[in-house]
Amino acid sequence: MTLIIDKSVYNDSVISKVVYWMSGDYKIVRTSLDEFSEQIELIATKAESSESLVEEKFFQLLNDFKLRQIVADETRDIKTILYAKAFAEDEELSEEDIHD
Amino acid sequence: MTEKEYYLLPFDFTKISGKEVLVNELGDxxxxxKGTVQKIVDRTLPKDDLYKSLVANFFISEQILPPLIEVYAERLREKKRFLESWTGLHIFVLTLRCNQNCVYCQASSQNEESKGCSMSREIMAKSIELMFSSPSDAITMEFQGGEPSLVPDLIEYGIQLAEEKNKEAGKEIHYVLCTNSINLTDRMLDICKKYGVVISTSLDGPEFLHNSNRGKKDSYEKVVAGIAKGREAVGKDKVSALMTTSVEGLNYPTEIVDEYVRLGFHAMFLRALNPYGLATHNDNWDEYTDRFIDFYKKAFEHILELNRQGTYFVEEFAAIVLRKMLTPYCTGFVDLQSPAGVINSVLIYNYDGGVYCSDESRMLAEFNDYTFRLGSVNDRYEDLVFGKRAKEIANVWANEALAGCSDCALKQYCGADPVRNYSTQGDMYGNRATSLLCRKNKAIIEYLISLIIERYDEVMPIFRSWVS
Incomplete structure (x- = not known):
């Protein structure tokens, strides 16, 4: 089956993560169509599910990974501070080290 | 920074039983x-009890730097406390000789009369030197095989050397004998009694199943007699048993649990086959994994039922996961750690003088694969644990930095296993999308969470009693 993904909605990192998780059950071919869209071709390597279910799962994963990406991007600095405070010796970090 | 009503803190999420399960950096x-994470990200979350709970539990913060950042960091440090003490478990593979013929043997055992596959006293002494080089204040010296009870003199020699060395080192030291209990002689039990050696034996379930797995007609009878003898010698609480779920065993979840209860055990570890040694001959790991997950759930339901009826009985794998989930503490279980238990928590001294990073890695060596051989007992401790090979392994031993794991909500309850990745997938990094270990661990952890969601009042008193 073939899906068209809007690259302005889902970036490459998010699409790649979904492809990674689907790769256990599908051979996946990615083709960039233009600046804004990408074609994803999924070929089942195990038991085949209905196309609508696969499509639903794919877009569900896209949305979930997009949310995870937002959380990861917004928390990168605080995560660094947290780990430095927990494990680095003499590491003085403050809110000035958090960047917008 | 733009004005925001609150700031996000690191967390992941997954969906189980129609709910969104959010897990933060501390495993809370x-x-x-459903839809909560979208609302959190969009800042459309109403300031209700859920909001307060998210603030109180370090999922979001009303200030750019959480006011309790020091507490937050201390709690994270506590979750990784196992790293502070460094290697605590030191496994001594004394011999490959064995008096059983298990169908799933993971230790490449040889028959009882084999020559040249037992540890020399010189290697034992050098291994003990290395063990005491570990900065850990508490160390466990675990004797494995083959069947280590076949070499009682070597065990006593090792313990005496360790005791002597410990007069100066002053460490807390524990001894464990991993034995099939087939032939626990008075001599062996005297050693256990004298030095407080804990006995860890193996029993696969009811007589017909255990004997079938062991390739012997009288194995069950001997093991049960050995357990009784061991209990008499060192005390009931100092004898534990471990089962391995053979392909045949998958058909008997309740019977296996009942056998452990009948023999007076209060805990068991529902353990899947590992793909090492003879177990690699199992021809369909995909099917085995799915059947094991089903087996686990059936056995676990039976254990819950026993607990509901008043029999205190713990499933150890679940208890480890639940401890990570429900308490602020880390666990000492090497298979569910990140950074991985290899080297950080366990070192193996093989009978031939090789030093390995995990029990499974020395099993690979029996098939001439020395990928995880850190060096030999003649090497310096620092060269072994900070050497080139150790550094290569360290690159892939944290699930926080592995594709597929890093954004998995369950990573706080799971662990990294470069040795398993290598043995099953051909490289230490591994691929979670096709990993059967990932499939199994995920299914079991999700199942435990689903029980908490769907049957909270019923299961939580039992789970709390297991982790308290």
Missing amino acids: MIISP
Whole structure:
């Protein structure tokens, strides 16, 4: 089956993560169509599910990974501070080290 | 920074039983309605009890730097406390000789009369030197095989050397004998009694199943007699048993649990086959994994039922996961750690003088694969644990930095296993999308969370009693 993904909605990192998780059950071919869209071709390597279910799962994963990406991007600095405070010796970090 | 009503803190999420399960960096879990994460990200979350809970549990912060950042960091440090003490478990593979013929043998055992596959006293002494080089204040010296009870003199020699060395080192030291209990002689039991050696034996379930797995007609009878003898010698609480779920065993979840209860055990570890040694001959790991997950759930339901009826009985794998989920503490279980238990928590001294990073890695060596051989007992401790090979392994031993694991909500309860990745997938990094270990661990952890979501009042008193 073939899906068209809007690259302005889902970036490459998010699409790649979904492809990674689907790769256990599908051979996946990615083709960039233009600046804004990408074609994803999924070929089942195990038991085949209905196309609508696969499509639903794919877009569900896209949305979930997009949310995870937002959380990861917004928390990168605080995560660094947290780990430095927990494990680095003499590491003085403050809110000035958090960047917008 | 733009004005925001609150700031996000690191967390991941997954969906189980129609809910969104949010897990933060500390392993704290919040179960919320679907759509919660979208609302959190969009800043459309109402300031209700869920909001307060998210603030109080380090999922979001009303200030750019959480006011309790020091507490937050201390709690994270506590979760990784196992790293501070460094290697605590030191496994001594004394011999490959064995008096059983198990169908799933993971230790490449040889028959009882084999020559040239037992540890020399010189290697034992050098291994003990290395063990005492570990900065850990508490160390466990575990004797494995083959069947280590076949070499009682070597065990006593090792313990005496360790005791002597410990007069100066002053460490807390524990001894464990991993034995099939087939032939626990008075001599062996005297050693256990004298030095407080804990006995860890193996029993696969009812007589017909155990004997079938062991390739012997009288193995069950001997093991049960050995357990009784061991209990008499060292005390009931100092004898534990471990089962391995053979392909045949998958058909008997309740019978296996009942056998452990009948023999007076209060805990068991529902353990899947590992793909090492003879177990690699199992021809369909995909099917085995799915059947094991089903087996686990059936056996676990039976264990829950026993607990509901008043029999205190713990499933150890679940208890480890639940401890990570429901308490602020880390566990000492090497298979569910990140950074991985290899080297950080366990070192193996093989009978031939090789030093390995995990029990499974020395099993690979029996098939001439020395990928995880850190060096030999003649090497310096620092060269072994900070050497080139150790550094290569360290690159892939944290699930926080592995594709597929890093954004998995369950990573706080799981662990990294470069040795398993290598043995099953051909490289230490591994691929979670096709990993059967990932499939199994995920299914079991999700199952435990689903029980908390769907049957909270019923299961939580039992789970709390297991982790307290």
